[in-house]
Amino acid sequence: MLGGGEGKDFAEHLASCESCRNEVSRIGTLWQSLDLLPLEEPGGRVRERFYEMLGAYRQGVASAEPRHAFHWWQMAAAAGLVAAGLGIGYAVRGNMQPPAEVSQLREEVANMRQLVALSLMQQQSASDRLRGVSWAYRAEPSDREVLGALVSAVNHDANVNVRLAAVDALRRFSASPETGRAALQSLSKQTTPMVQVALIDLLVDLKDPEAAPELRRLSGNETANEGVRQRAQWALERLQ
Amino acid sequence: MNRFLIVSMMAVLGALQAPAQNPVQNPAQNPSQMTVAFSNPSQPRKLVVKTMMHRVSIKGYDGKDVIVESSAISDRRRRERNVPPGMHPLNVGGGGIEVAEASNVVTVSAEKMFGGGDIQIQVPVDTSVTVNTVNNGIGVENISGEIDVESVNGGVSITNSSGSVMAHSMNGKVTVALDKVAAGKAMSFSSMNGTIDVTLPADIKANLKMKVDNGDVYTDFDVKVTNDTFDTKESNTGNGVRIRGNRTTYGTINGGGPEMQFTTFNGRILIHKK
Numbered sequence: 001m002l003g004g005g006e007g008k009d010f011a012e013h014l015a016s017c018e019s020c021r022n023e024v025s026r027i028g029t030l031w032q033s034l035d036l037l038p039l040e041e042p043g044g045r046v047r048e049r050f051y052e053m054l055g056a057y058r059q060g061v062a063s064a065e066p067r068h069a070f071h072w073w074q075m076a077a078a079a080g081l082v083a084a085g086l087g088i089g090y091a092v093r094g095n096m097q098p099p100a101e102v103s104q105l106r107e108e109v110a111n112m113r114q115l116v117a118l119s120l121m122q123q124q125s126a127s128d129r130l131r132g133v134s135w136a137y138r139a140e141p142s143d144r145e146v147l148g149a150l151v152s153a154v155n156h157d158a159n160v161n162v163r164l165a166a167v168d169a170l171r172r173f174s175a176s177p178e179t180g181r182a183a184l185q186s187l188s189k190q191t192t193p194m195v196q197v198a199l200i201d202l203l204v205d206l207k208d209p210e211a212a213p214e215l216r217r218l219s220g221n222e223t224a225n226e227g228v229r230q231r232a233q234w235a236l237e238r239l240q
Numbered sequence: 241m242n243r244f245l246i247v248s249m250m251a252v253l254g255a256l257q258a259p260a261q262n263p264v265q266n267p268a269q270n271p272s273q274m275t276v277a278f279s280n281p282s283q284p285r286k287l288v289v290k291t292m293m294h295r296v297s298i299k300g301y302d303g304k305d306v307i308v309e310s311s312a313i314s315d316r317r318r319r320e321r322n323v324p325p326g327m328h329p330l331n332v333g334g335g336g337i338e339v340a341e342a343s344n345v346v347t348v349s350a351e352k353m354f355g356g357g358d359i360q361i362q363v364p365v366d367t368s369v370t371v372n373t374v375n376n377g378i379g380v381e382n383i384s385g386e387i388d389v390e391s392v393n394g395g396v397s398i399t400n401s402s403g404s405v406m407a408h409s410m411n412g413k414v415t416v417a418l419d420k421v422a423a424g425k426a427m428s429f430s431s432m433n434g435t436i437d438v439t440l441p442a443d444i445k446a447n448l449k450m451k452v453d454n455g456d457v458y459t460d461f462d463v464k465v466t467n468d469t470f471d472t473k474e475s476n477t478g479n480g481v482r483i484r485g486n487r488t489t490y491g492t493i494n495g496g497g498p499e500m501q502f503t504t505f506n507g508r509i510l511i512h513k514k
Contacts, residue, residue, distance in 0.1 A: 125368075126388050126406045127386055127388075127425045130426040130427075130499070131425075131499070134426060159388060159390070161407075161429075161430055162428075165501060194408070194431075194503075197432070227433070227506075
């Protein structure tokens with residue numbers, strides 16, 4: 001927080017300087033969007049590990065030699081270092097480029113979201129993988145790694161509910177030409193009717209004209225599920 | 241003092257592990273029953289069941305082992321005993337059921353295309369349970385671990401439980417009643433042709449995603465709807481009106497929380513407050 005006089009100066013400067021005003025509002029929205037990120041719950045072992053660490057630390061402290069008392073010159077040296085640090089910080093601040101910092105922060109947030117989505121999608125627990133798929137909605141629409149992980153979930157995840165959610169999440173990446181191609185390839189491989197129907201709906205929403213031959217094959221396939229065949233027929237009408 | 245505590249804890253752990261030679265089969269018990277111990281009962285446990293024709297019922301109980309009961313087991317025992325005098329078994333049909341334990345996962349599989357009947361399994365309450373059936377239903381009762389069930393033609397029913405649930409049935413109904421929910425866990429319920437009927441604790445915090453095609457969503461919860469789309473624009477085809485909504489409703493209960501997804505094409509969605 002700024003002191004009374006500084007706060008007033010700051011407000012006055014903001015009123016007169018447009019670029020600073022923009023900067024302040026940009027940083028404000030960034031912090032707001034950071035607030036939107038849900039809190040990560042610590043896993044069950046965290047508490048255990050913390051107490052293990054604390055125990056080890058206590059033992060270490062107990063066995064260490066008694067500490068020396070501070071001498072006046074140590075205090076003086078510390079104060080000097082603090083002063084020097086402040087001075088350097090003040091000097092460097094003039095050269096700082098806030099916009100570059102903001103975009104770097106933004107990139108770090110995107111990387112973190114990518115990391116969370118990718119690592120959750122690798123978990124043993126189907127419930128965790130489902131959470132990973134939900135995190136994919138927070139990734140950048142151009143994020144090819146998250147798109148790849150979703151496609152792999154649609155094709156290979158053992159759980160139907162995770163596969164269904166992953167098909168829905170592909171809509172986030174509908175601008176990428178890879179999405180339609182992957183959905184089409186997956187449709188020919190899927191055997192679970194509900195996932196097949198979800199993929200057909202996705203292809204219709206993507207208005208993918210290349211889907212027609214596969215849809216025609218599926219609608220004429222006597223061994224396919226009746227609901228899937230009807231959906232494929234309906235999709236063909238929509239795509240024409 | 242601390243060191244003594246650790247040593248005594250290790251002694252207790254060692255004592256717990258000692259009797260766990262598995263699979264333990266007690267010949268004195270019911271001939272259609274088989275008991276299997278987990279190799280490390282203090283660690284997370286999992287039960288995996290795969291069957292084509294059987295109905296699977298799983299119940300949490302106050303014990304450490306997995307108890308499997310099925311007529312397929314007595315059939316198997318009968319075949320194994322039925323050795324003609326002077327001969328030894330070379331290739332004996334197993335009665336269609338396999339039970340095995342490896343690294344704290346007990347697997348029960350009965351993947352033959354004939355037979356049927358029930359497989360009843362008792363597990364410790366906090367076991368995680370994964371079940372896949374094809375032509376028959378699944379029942380899960382009193383489980384607090386992760387519950388992950390899928391059936392093609394049978395209904396799926398989860399009652400009196402408090403873990404996290406992922407449930408799917410292609411042609412059957414999905415019924416889930418949870419007394420409590422595991423914090424921070426995402427859940428998903430889906431059926432192509434059946435109704436999804438889920439009962440949740442009144443104080444649950446959740447983000448809901450409800451997707452229906454030819455049905456409706458009903459609830460007695462105070463759901464704050466955040467987005468509702470009913471895609472009717474292009475449902476008017478050349479030959480009369482074809483109603484097909486890609487209808488997804490998003491909402492929150494009690495301010496929102498982990499994601500819960502409900503998806504059905506031809507059934508309806510019922511979300512009850514417990």
